[in-house]
Amino acid sequence: MTANGSVTKTGRRHRFASGGQVRLPLSEGDWVSVREELSHGQQRRLATVGLTGVPAVLAETGQAPQLSVDWAAFEVERLAVWLLDWSLVDDDGEPVVVSKEAIEALEPETAAELNAALDRHIEALEAKKAPGATGGTAPGATSSSAPASAGAGRS
Numbered sequence: 325m326t327a328n329g330s331v332t333k334t335g336r337r338h339r340f341a342s343g344g345q346v347r348l349p350l351s352e353g354d355w356v357s358v359r360e361e362l363s364h365g366q367q368r369r370l371a372t373v374g375l376t377g378v379p380a381v382l383a384e385t386g387q388a389p390q391l392s393v394d395w396a397a398f399e400v401e402r403l404a405v406w407l408l409d410w411s412l413v414d415d416d417g418e419p420v421v422v423s424k425e426a427i428e429a430l431e432p433e434t435a436a437e438l439n440a441a442l443d444r445h446i447e448a449l450e451a452k453k454a455p456g457a458t459g460g461t462a463p464g465a466t467s468s469s470a471p472a473s474a475g476a477g478r479s
Contacts, residue, residue: 341366345408348441356438357409358445370405374398399439403427406442 344360362370376392407422412434420426427435 346445348445350437350441354411356407356411356441358406358442359408361449362405366405370402373401400424400427403435403438403442407438
């Protein structure tokens, strides 16, 4: 509290995800803008987007059910959730709006480059939130089965 009785924000933990964005460089002078971080709702949706179901357990085999995952759907949704804008243009030089359809139409090399840039961003974000990164301890994750920022199958 300050001398005039107003409350200062120093030292307070942020309770809501930042609405900010970060511009990541790509090859050939291109760039992509991604969310600074995901919200709880975005994380939860991303964590389950590729799940296609649990097959029935056969009583005679005694095997545990295996979760089915559509990795192609997950990879497209992962980029769709994180990406906000990019400098990519079509063959006529016109800007292409970020959408699931545009992401699905990317050349495999470009999709791999976008994923690699996003991976680096997520790793830096998680390193910043790691215990000791700011001198304190980070609060525990709400679920040990899904990484905080990457969604299902990512670390």
